[in-house]
Amino acid sequence: MIVGAGASGAAVAWRLAQAGFSVVCLEQGRWINPSLYPTDDKNWEILGRHEWNWDPNKRGNPEDYPVNDAESDISPLMFAAVGGSTIHWTAHTPRFHPSDFRVKSLDGVADDWPITYDDLDTYYDMNDMMMGCSGINGDPAVPPRSPRPMPPIPLGKDGAHMAAAFERLGWHWWPSDNYMNSMPYKGRDACNYCGRVGFGCTRKAKSSTDVNYWPEAVRLGAVVKTHARVSEITVGANGRATGANYFDRAGNAKHQAARSVVMAGNGIGTPRLLLMSKSDAHPDGLLNSSGLVGKNLMFHPYSITTGLIPDLSETWQGPMGNILMSQEFYETDPKRDFVRGYAYQMNRGTGPLGTALGGAHEPVTWGAGHHEDFSERFGHNVVLAGIGEDLPEEHNTVTLDDRLTDSNGLPAPKINYTLSENSRRLMDHSVKSATTVLREAGATRVMANPLLRSGGWHLMGTARMGDDPERSVVDQWCQSHDADNVFVVDGSVFVTAGAVNPTPTLQAIALRAADYIVHERDDLKG
Amino acid sequence: MPTSDRQLTDVDRVVMKRILDLIIPAVDDLPGAGGLGLAERVERGSMRYGRLRSGMLSILDAMTLDIASRVEGGFAALDEERQIASVKTVEADLPVQFSEFVELVYETYYTDSRVHERIGWVGRPPQPEGFDIGSWDPSILENARKREPFWRKVE
Ligand SMILES: Cc1cc2nc3c(=O)[nH]c(=O)nc-3n(C[C@H](O)[C@H](O)[C@H](O)COP(=O)(O)OP(=O)(O)OC[C@H]3O[C@@H](n4cnc5c(N)ncnc54)[C@H](O)[C@@H]3O)c2cc1C
Ligand code: SF4
Numbered sequence: 001m002i003v004g005a006g007a008s009g010a011a012v013a014w015r016l017a018q019a020g021f022s023v024v025c026l027e028q029g030r031w032i033n034p035s036l037y038p039t040d041d042k043n044w045e046i047l048g049r050h051e052w053n054w055d056p057n058k059r060g061n062p063e064d065y066p067v068n069d070a071e072s073d074i075s076p077l078m079f080a081a082v083g084g085s086t087i088h089w090t091a092h093t094p095r096f097h098p099s100d101f102r103v104k105s106l107d108g109v110a111d112d113w114p115i116t117y118d119d120l121d122t123y124y125d126m127n128d129m130m131m132g133c134s135g136i137n138g139d140p141a142v143p144p145r146s147p148r149p150m151p152p153i154p155l156g157k158d159g160a161h162m163a164a165a166f167e168r169l170g171w172h173w174w175p176s177d178n179y180m181n182s183m184p185y186k187g188r189d190a191c192n193y194c195g196r197v198g199f200g201c202t203r204k205a206k207s208s209t210d211v212n213y214w215p216e217a218v219r220l221g222a223v224v225k226t227h228a229r230v231s232e233i234t235v236g237a238n239g240r241a242t243g244a245n246y247f248d249r250a251g252n253a254k255h256q257a258a259r260s261v262v263m264a265g266n267g268i269g270t271p272r273l274l275l276m277s278k279s280d281a282h283p284d285g286l287l288n289s290s291g292l293v294g295k296n297l298m299f300h301p302y303s304i305t306t307g308l309i310p311d312l313s314e315t316w317q318g319p320m321g322n323i324l325m326s327q328e329f330y331e332t333d334p335k336r337d338f339v340r341g342y343a344y345q346m347n348r349g350t351g352p353l354g355t356a357l358g359g360a361h362e363p364v365t366w367g368a369g370h371h372e373d374f375s376e377r378f379g380h381n382v383v384l385a386g387i388g389e390d391l392p393e394e395h396n397t398v399t400l401d402d403r404l405t406d407s408n409g410l411p412a413p414k415i416n417y418t419l420s421e422n423s424r425r426l427m428d429h430s431v432k433s434a435t436t437v438l439r440e441a442g443a444t445r446v447m448a449n450p451l452l453r454s455g456g457w458h459l460m461g462t463a464r465m466g467d468d469p470e471r472s473v474v475d476q477w478c479q480s481h482d483a484d485n486v487f488v489v490d491g492s493v494f495v496t497a498g499a500v501n502p503t504p505t506l507q508a509i510a511l512r513a514a515d516y517i518v519h520e521r522d523d524l525k526g
Numbered sequence: 527m528p529t530s531d532r533q534l535t536d537v538d539r540v541v542m543k544r545i546l547d548l549i550i551p552a553v554d555d556l557p558g559a560g561g562l563g564l565a566e567r568v569e570r571g572s573m574r575y576g577r578l579r580s581g582m583l584s585i586l587d588a589m590t591l592d593i594a595s596r597v598e599g600g601f602a603a604l605d606e607e608r609q610i611a612s613v614k615t616v617e618a619d620l621p622v623q624f625s626e627f628v629e630l631v632y633e634t635y636y637t638d639s640r641v642h643e644r645i646g647w648v649g650r651p652p653q654p655e656g657f658d659i660g661s662w663d664p665s666i667l668e669n670a671r672k673r674e675p676f677w678r679k680v681e
Binding site: 038039040041042043044045046049050058097098099101102105106116117136138140141142143151152153154155156157160163167172173174175182191192193194195196202203314316317318330331351352353355356357363364366367368370371374375378379 | 548549550551553571574575577610613625628629631632633635636637641642645646647650651652653654655656657658659660661662663664666667669670671673674675676677678679680681
């Protein structure tokens, strides 16, 4: 049984169903028909801010659980559906670097992972084929790798303009790897560069697991139970999982029996459910003998630096992101006042309303000066988003809120997260360097936000992997130390965060865990 | 804190139209947001999204009730300079509600087809047509490819 039908749950379901395992997935959300996405509605910008908002607290669908983020510097973002947060994601998909798995050995901070880049290489490739990767080999910032199944997305005039600015400074840039179709792929249309990747793709040109892994897994016999909100993983007297209690759409309490449980509820949903699953065998919550469930929460802090470049026009034409990235400042440099590093992703401008509301910056001024401010921004704005490596700290936590509840009355997660001094310095550096590039590109005005509060896209670290049961929740195969038939396969298992978007890595880890189950845990086949 | 089911009065509507013109003034041959007749759409938009409605009502209460208690004839009787000053006072006193109200006004104004035409927006949703951004040109990587690999090796 899998809890959660998002990025990681889908990958595991496919692999296990392919190997003849009997798979059932409980998902609190529903299947979404891509024709419902707002991008072909004349009110698309308004719908994107409300009904399709990235923030579950603002969207407030009954299938979302609310999150108490009042004591967090960053608000977590996620989606509840078959496809999980990949419904909304922008599908920027670089891989971790080999060094990301060895930060303790290399830089003396945090911990090394119990696995290496090489352990994941095959699974990265497998995932790129299933999800559909566009990109090109030859990037000097990353190790050599197998070719992507599709060529890169065109850079557009603005992308080429920014690439030239990076080059004049002698700084690295490379076309972004992404899971958008630069050509028709596996029965899905090519992207037509409509731009609004983060609102869901009506053409299915953006990969989300409801249009690739899940249809395959279902064809192979996997069953997805939607509107099934799991309230507790049940255990027997021996402490091993026996299944899950859940609420169906009508609010009826039900039980799903299972030989094993795979947790794939994401870096917040998984620790929440583990903490809700208290029993005599696991008095502090399931898998929590180390006390680390819900601790070491990492986001990637994001800085947003926007340049207004009069030489560019109509920067709202083309995909919002997935243009190019720079990894010039990725690795630790002892000359800087922080360890580890950050990457840049270039983003484009937005539609009229998005521009007026300012995005990561102050809205366009009201009153006199309104129209000048708007026309300076609209169609001329180019963004460099700095994505920084967050290091694990035990005081950054997911716990259970003692008042706020979801629509079934279950406790909502509460987030306590403070940006570290290292991350703050790193973000400040990213703003400074981004300003240099944007000025080089001809920006006449630069707006900077050194920490995007509404940027909690990446949820990691809250049930970390490791060899030592006292310092970790699962082992290198994602099998828990406390109950050998419970696995955690989502971003919760990350030991450190790297400075790139996490999903290809977490899906590769999930596929590797599934392979382990297939080859080593025949006893779980039912 | 106003309840979000309070209905707008005629006085509210007059004040709202004027505030809309102050928030987004006329430009070229386009009237301001009030003159464009957007007050009614702002009101309708607020019915849909409760969070924004309570922001709008707080601002209208502040403009109509508070100022009426201090100035004879209320907000409408002030000259433009003093109207702007009083909007700024309300903005300073109720920053969250004011920014929610501005959000609602911008949502209405920047989804209006007359505004789209003036600013040069395509005037259609992004789908189904999408945009043309040219094709992928591998020669753009000529320089970037020359750099030696610089990723950090590990044992
Ligand atoms: C707007 C946005 C943009 C993003 N852009 C990128 C990007 O460009 N690149 C990138 O790498 N990543 C991106 N991400 C992050 C990416 O979406 C996540 O890393 C990825 O989806 C995580 O996969 P997951 O399986 O851990 O969880 P999710 O995909 O979040 O899926 C978890 C699922 O579990 C379900 N669930 C949770 N609790 C329960 C319960 N108790 N009972 C039943 N079901 C439950 C949820 O409903 C959900 O469907 C983005 C995310 C967002 C929100
Ligand atoms: S830009 Fe392409 S992938 Fe993104 S939503 Fe539009 S068509 Fe889909």
